[in-house]
Amino acid sequence: MTRDSLNSLYEKKTHNSKKAYDNSVNIFPGGISHNIRFFKPYPFFVNKAKDKHLFDVDGNKFVDYWMGHWALVLGHSPTIVVKKLARQIRQGTLYGTANDISVNLGETIKKSIPTSELLRFCTTGSEATMYAIRIARAVTKKRIICKTIGGWHGFNTDLMQSVNYPFEIDEGVGMTGREGDFVESIPYNDLDRSIKLLDSVKDDLACVILEPILGGGGCIPADINYLRGLEEYCKRNDILFVLDEIVTGFRFNFGSYSSFYHLDPDMITLGKIVGGGLPIGVLCGKKEIMKVANPVENTNKEQICYIGGGTFSSNPLTMTAGYATLDYLSQNRKSIYNKINRLGDMARNGLRKLFSDYGLRTQVTGIGSLFLTHFLTDKVNEITNASDVALSDIQGLTRYHFALMAKHGIFFLPRKMGAISTVHDVKDIKNLLNATEKIIKSDIFLKIKT
Ligand SMILES: Cc1ncc(COP(=O)(O)O)c(C=O)c1O
Structure with a gap:
């Protein structure tokens, strides 16, 4: 699946969001009220959120890993x-x-x-x-x-x-x-x-x-x-x-x-x-x-x-x-932190194995319930600070997150780390790994394969 076909898939699914965005650019600078909430071609507009899901104005449902700027450790509207x-x-x-x-x-x-x-x-x-x-x-x-x-x-x-x-x-x-x-x-x-x-x-x-x-x-x-x-x-x-x-x-x-x-x-x-x-x-x-x-x-x-x-x-x-x-x-401290930290380990280890099995040079960073995949380049071999991140393939990461959103209904704010909350479960992480594997097999990563 190419970038263009992903865009058209997204546009097909988000007509009402497009209308809302066209309106909102006349109201807010850039159409948004926080700079990082914009992504190309336009963000989807949400009108309901419950537990792990965001629902948009077109009736799409997304499993959310952005979780309100990582604030919602119990999920949406517990x-x-x-x-x-x-x-x-x-x-x-x-x-x-x-x-x-x-x-x-x-x-x-x-x-x-x-x-x-x-x-x-x-x-x-x-x-x-x-x-x-x-x-x-x-x-x-x-x-x-x-x-x-x-x-x-x-x-x-x-x-x-x-x-x-x-x-x-x-x-x-x-x-x-x-x-x-x-x-x-x-x-x-x-x-x-x-x-x-x-x-x-x-x-x-x-x-x-x-x-x-x-x-x-x-x-x-x-x-x-x-x-x-x-x-x-x-x-x-x-x-x-x-x-x-x-x-x-x-x-x-x-x-x-x-x-x-x-x-x-x-x-x-x-x-x-x-x-x-x-x-x-x-x-x-x-x-x-x-x-x-x-x-x-x-x-x-x-x-x-x-x-x-x-x-x-x-x-x-x-x-x-x-x-x-x-x-x-x-x-519930023991069960909650055990659960979300364990799911975080599962996501990081699963993603590491998957990208490595397919010969993609990545580093999955994070700890506990926070995680992010960085796509390494010939300019950077290891991510230890923000300068390393700047040299990684940020466009590759954006494409990966956009593909998860447009094709698989899994939402990471493009380029930003994901946060696991108590409402996520093992099945969600398996779904994330399966979706990632499908994306890897598509051709959007061709550019960054070793
Ligand atoms: C580490 C850190 N400090 C401060 C802030 C700013 O908080 P707020 O967005 O509530 O102003 C953020 C927001 O993401 C943050 O991540």
Whole structure:
């Protein structure tokens, strides 16, 4: 099956989506409300989602591995969350005041993540990382933030640096051009080179912030010695060590990735899973650090670091959905994490074997319930960071994901990693492997065969 015939198959199945897209380009820049949601020739439009399925406006059904930007660990609209939300909607959707449900969710997070001695809810992950670096600057009285090359922390202006290939220039126009003066970017998974760069700015370095698994940058787990080395360097030099766990929090175990590996970050950001399918960001930190944001004790502007939270922070719907989700995960933690981590192993091992049996050079990255296939090229033999991903055959990956979607009703947002949730089962992974084998046998991979 060629690219052209896949496109025409997709177009045949998605007439109503095409109409919706033609309308939406007159309403939203590019026809979408998040850049990565666009793919060629146009995205399908969804009007219902339940458990593992997305349903589009043409009546197509897709088994979903994108799972709401990897947020939906219990699948779409899980009954235990929906029931609680239905009751909460009648009680009120936005109080705009302190409320007791936020204490339930906050307490659950606090008990399960050692770093979260104090925390603040906000509405997006981008906001949480923005607050994290503001607090880091406030507490250390230093200005420079260090991030990793290819690291993604949301659309906040300070961290829009070195996200996409070629990594050296600002991410798009619309910034002063000076933001980069206060951001140092270090190579992911390369401790020696990272420390050299940190040394060059350490007198003005407020914090190092990174994802323990590069998510948007290509589903690449950090080497544990890299994380430990950075943490140790930060502690030795009075620099705050911040882990962005917006993807990894509650994804592999009940708690943070960092506590699982006995890391001791000063702050952690959370989002996605802890919102139970509703918008959230969370900044968690050690008491000594977070107290700078206490508006009751810090009564003048020389003392306080304003980190807001926003109109919708701690809204009772998100708090209810998040608490219902974490409560369920907590009660079933053993079976849930065993199941999704095992399915992840099955997907990674199955894909590795399949591509290798057919002589296609790939590397399937990921850990636990997250996975992504990279197509290697003569420019890259191993994927250890985002620069390697940039040199892999991203078009091949896009074609593979598009073929899964158009021909087999299996949805990965093209080029992005897949997330397994509790509603997936062994049969789904077998179907994914069977579909992959059929795609390999078609001619869309001809270009990348060895
Ligand atoms: C690691 C990481 N940090 C921050 C964000 C931003 O979160 P949000 O999209 O909720 O603003 C994301 C989003 O994908 C993320 O993956």
